[in-house]
Amino acid sequence: MKRELKFVLGIGIIVATVGFLVWTAVDQTKMYMITVAEYLDVGNSYAGNTVRIAGKVAPGSVKWNAAESDLRFTLSDMDGRGNIAVHYNGLLPDMFAEDKKVVVEGPYTTDSSFEATTVMTSCPSKYEAETKS
Amino acid sequence: MIAIGNLALYLALATSLYAIAASSYGALARRKEFVASGEHAAYATWGLVTIATIVMVNALMTNDFTIKYVAAYTSTTLPTRFRFTALWGGMEGSLLFWTLILTSFTSLAQFQNRNRNRELMPYVTATASTVAVFFVSLLVFLTPPFALLARPPVEGTDLNPLLQNYWMQIHPPALYLGYVSWTIPFGFAIGALVTGRLDDLWIRTSRRWCLMAWFFLSLGNLFGARWAYEVLGWGGYWAWDPVENAAFMPLLTGTAYLHSVMIQERKDMLKVWNMTLIILTFALTIFGTFLTRSGVISSVHSFTESGLGPYFLTFLAFILVFSFGLVTYRLRELRPRHQLDSLLSRESAFLFNNLLLVGIAFATLWGTIFPVLSEWVRGVKITVGPPFFNRVNGPLAVALLLLMGVGPVIAWRRATFRNLVDNFFKPTALGLGCGAFGFALGMRSLSAILVVSFSAFVLCTVAAEFHSGARARVTMVGETYTTALIGLFRKNQRRYGGYVIHVGVVFMFLGVTMSSVYRVEELHTVKKGERFTIGRYTLEYQDSANKDDSHMAQLIATLAVYEDENLITTLYPEKRFYKRPEQPATEVDMRSTMRDDLYVVLGSLDDRGIATFQAYVNPLVWWLWFGGVVLVVGTGIAAFPSRKAAFRERARETSVIRRQQA
Numbered sequence: 001m002k003r004e005l006k007f008v009l010g011i012g013i014i015v016a017t018v019g020f021l022v023w024t025a026v027d028q029t030k031m032y033m034i035t036v037a038e039y040l041d042v043g044n045s046y047a048g049n050t051v052r053i054a055g056k057v058a059p060g061s062v063k064w065n066a067a068e069s070d071l072r073f074t075l076s077d078m079d080g081r082g083n084i085a086v087h088y089n090g091l092l093p094d095m096f097a098e099d100k101k102v103v104v105e106g107p108y109t110t111d112s113s114f115e116a117t118t119v120m121t122s123c124p125s126k127y128e129a130e131t132k133s
Numbered sequence: 134m135i136a137i138g139n140l141a142l143y144l145a146l147a148t149s150l151y152a153i154a155a156s157s158y159g160a161l162a163r164r165k166e167f168v169a170s171g172e173h174a175a176y177a178t179w180g181l182v183t184i185a186t187i188v189m190v191n192a193l194m195t196n197d198f199t200i201k202y203v204a205a206y207t208s209t210t211l212p213t214r215f216r217f218t219a220l221w222g223g224m225e226g227s228l229l230f231w232t233l234i235l236t237s238f239t240s241l242a243q244f245q246n247r248n249r250n251r252e253l254m255p256y257v258t259a260t261a262s263t264v265a266v267f268f269v270s271l272l273v274f275l276t277p278p279f280a281l282l283a284r285p286p287v288e289g290t291d292l293n294p295l296l297q298n299y300w301m302q303i304h305p306p307a308l309y310l311g312y313v314s315w316t317i318p319f320g321f322a323i324g325a326l327v328t329g330r331l332d333d334l335w336i337r338t339s340r341r342w343c344l345m346a347w348f349f350l351s352l353g354n355l356f357g358a359r360w361a362y363e364v365l366g367w368g369g370y371w372a373w374d375p376v377e378n379a380a381f382m383p384l385l386t387g388t389a390y391l392h393s394v395m396i397q398e399r400k401d402m403l404k405v406w407n408m409t410l411i412i413l414t415f416a417l418t419i420f421g422t423f424l425t426r427s428g429v430i431s432s433v434h435s436f437t438e439s440g441l442g443p444y445f446l447t448f449l450a451f452i453l454v455f456s457f458g459l460v461t462y463r464l465r466e467l468r469p470r471h472q473l474d475s476l477l478s479r480e481s482a483f484l485f486n487n488l489l490l491v492g493i494a495f496a497t498l499w500g501t502i503f504p505v506l507s508e509w510v511r512g513v514k515i516t517v518g519p520p521f522f523n524r525v526n527g528p529l530a531v532a533l534l535l536l537m538g539v540g541p542v543i544a545w546r547r548a549t550f551r552n553l554v555d556n557f558f559k560p561t562a563l564g565l566g567c568g569a570f571g572f573a574l575g576m577r578s579l580s581a582i583l584v585v586s587f588s589a590f591v592l593c594t595v596a597a598e599f600h601s602g603a604r605a606r607v608t609m610v611g612e613t614y615t616t617a618l619i620g621l622f623r624k625n626q627r628r629y630g631g632y633v634i635h636v637g638v639v640f641m642f643l644g645v646t647m648s649s650v651y652r653v654e655e656l657h658t659v660k661k662g663e664r665f666t667i668g669r670y671t672l673e674y675q676d677s678a679n680k681d682d683s684h685m686a687q688l689i690a691t692l693a694v695y696e697d698e699n700l701i702t703t704l705y706p707e708k709r710f711y712k713r714p715e716q717p718a719t720e721v722d723m724r725s726t727m728r729d730d731l732y733v734v735l736g737s738l739d740d741r742g743i744a745t746f747q748a749y750v751n752p753l754v755w756w757l758w759f760g761g762v763v764l765v766v767g768t769g770i771a772a773f774p775s776r777k778a779a780f781r782e783r784a785r786e787t788s789v790i791r792r793q794q795a
Contacts, residue, residue, distance in 0.1 A: 003472075003473075003474070003475070006476050007473055007476065007481070010476055010481070010485065011484075011488060014485060014488045014489065014492065015488070015492075017492075017528075017529075018492035018495065018496060018525075018529065021496065021524065021525040021528065021529070022495075022499055022500075022525055024524075025517070025520075025521045025524040025525045026499075026500075026517060026521065028520075028524070029517050029518065029520040029521040029524065030515045030516070030517055030521075031515065031516050031517065031518060032513065032514070032515055033504065033514040033515065033516050034514070052516065066658070066739050066743065067658050067743060067745075068658065069656055069658065069736065069737075069745055090656065091656070091734070091736040091737070091745065091747050092736070092737060094716075094717045094718060094719060095716070095717065
């Protein structure tokens with residue numbers, strides 16, 4: 001009985017550790033996947049969290065300073081419900097272009113400009129050729 | 134030709150359905166002629182799927198753009214070697230290729246066991262044919278590979294340039310071989326459950342299949358990582374992307390299975406657990422295909438949002454309900470005959486190693502499907518990125534590394550204090566010493582110090598095992614030390630091959646940890662003739678060039694690399710613009726050494742010749758790939774057919790037959 005108890009304890013500790021790690025890590029690393037409209041909606045608060053905002057690059061808004069690898073552009077809602085000014089420092093992603101769908105990632109802020117830590121373009125499709133509409 | 138391909142698939146559906154019915158009926162009613170007929174039907178399925186594949190490959194080779202698939206993934210200018218790649222470049226082709234491997238393996242398993250395991254084989258045939266029915270149905274009803282275009286184009290869209298790469302030629306086949314091989318051991322497990330032959334026969338018979346599955350799955354993961362490293366140009370090789378996770382999870386549960394079966398073979402314990410692991414591993418391979426094919430979870434791989442999702446989920450649910458139903462039905466007979474004796478024993482080290490592996494698999498699964506779960510439960514789409522996986526799996530993996538040193542050495546049943554001191558004093562001292570040495574050298578990351586220390590510990594236990602094994606042979610057989618050392622491999626391939634694999638895994642641990650913790654990443658914008666420094670390297674941007682042909686336009690920068698003012702190499706990172714399909718791409722250049730990789734990406738290059746470079750120094754990443762090579766060698770040793778094992782197997786079979794006759 002005592003021996004079995006030891007094993008139950010040992011297994012319990014591992015299971016609990018895994019559970020604990022998963023639980024806390026989700027809490028600390030979670031990112032809200034939202035649209036531009038959701039970001040701008042004052043009813044939502046993502047304070048203290050990272051957000052991933054999906055939208056498209058507004059035509060004519062891209063200012064790229066190659067010498068400093070500094071990018072500024074306007075991210076528009078896919079359904080035209082608002083715009084966000086985005087600032088990013090780093091390499092221009094390969095597929096980045098005006099009117100393209102992009103996802104920006106960064107800490108939620110109430111400032112006028114969103115500081116992106118990552119700008120993701122939808123990758124070239126791997127399994128299906130792009131269908132021309 | 135196309136008609137032949139379609140007809141072959143329709144017939145394959147019929148033959149695989151018949152194979153299920155005939156083998157199941159034949160086995161249950163003990164009618165040998167039906168069992169034989171079922172096997173023949175499975176062979177026929179293989180032949181038919183082969184015909185369909187040949188038709189497809191032929192179309193890919195001859196630019197038959199009337200077929201939608203061919204028009205989408207090839208062009209007249211695509212080199213022949215990439216035309217095979219086109220077979221798995223798209224959904225329909227890859228499902229066809231998958232089915233080809235599955236039916237080939239079914240036939241191979243049937244042929245291997247034509248005179249053996251006659252009791253279990255009908256169920257292997259039935260199980261594998263059920264999977265075949267599923268995949269062939271997809272091909273026939275949902276994603277016909279030979280769909281035609283009303284107006285065939287003159288030129289095809291061409292294979293995605295990112296896939297026109299050496300690693301992409303071998304990564305998907307390796308992965309598919311790994312995924313699909315698990316079907317055979319799973320079939321044996323189902324056979325054992327249905328027939329009630331729950332001893333370790335099914336495990337012994339399917340051992341080499343499991344090793345093969347594990348081997349190809351490892352290779353598939355490594356090739357994929359290598360491809361990402363060379364082609365994607367972000368300086369890393371693993372991003373915890375859903376598709377990567379999909380291939381990683383069955384590898385984890387499969388590794389757990391390969392270890393825990395040893396306990397069943399020796400101790401007749403953990404039977405339910407082993408059944409659970411093989412079912413989970415197989416289910417995860419199907420889940421993996423589902424993830425890659427359904428587009429349910431968005432990924433940088435951005436697959437097509439196909440309508441296949443529900444079908445895969447239904448099939449997956451069927452597999453789980455059916456197999457765990459059988460396990461429940463046999464639960465009483467699966468009870469262990471022995472109990473675990475002590476926490477300090479090899480049995481429990483294996484048990485804990487299993488729990489950790491399954492824990493990592495669970496955490497990976499949780500993180501992968503979290504966006505879907507959170508949307509269901511709370512209506513908010515929340516995702517977790519690489520930090521989540523590193524945070525959870527990092528500590529679990531480090532604990533696993535420690536157990537890798539403990540498991541093979543600690544005594545069976547119950548380790549006494551004396552055993553522990555004898556076996557672990559030196560490795561522990563060496564591990565602590567290496568950790569302290571690392572600290573003295575300036576390492577301050579806890580995970581890096583632990584990994585260095587535990588790696589030394591594991592390597593030392595492995596070395597001690599080889600040494601004591603060889604010494605025993607020297608005294609007993611009178612061989613020289615070297616002969617004895619080689620003799621060890623011949624005497625117990627499985628054990629010593631396994632140790633070699635462990636050494637490879639330790640190298641991978643070191644490579645992964647050091648390259649993640651001590652990676653240096655810098656962005657530099659320079660004019661021609663200017664220099665910049667990263668780590669111990671100084672790079673001089675010397676020249677830029679433009680090239681333009683019908684295939685692509687290239688911007689190429691020339692960087693001279695100096696170390697201590699000595700020119701050591703010249704790197705040529707590129708920016709490419711492919712013309713068909715139109716798409717920019719980054720062509721990384723790197724200098725790889727055992728110590729570190731200098732990895733340079735050309736970010737941008739303007740008209741005045743000003744260039745931006747993203748440069749990385751990734752320490753010890755070489756050891757990740759080298760660890761892969763060691764792993765291949767180790768698996769080769771462990772799986773290579775040995776005369777002695779074959780003899781033992783035959784002896785065991787004869788004795789079983791004698792017992793049955795008596």
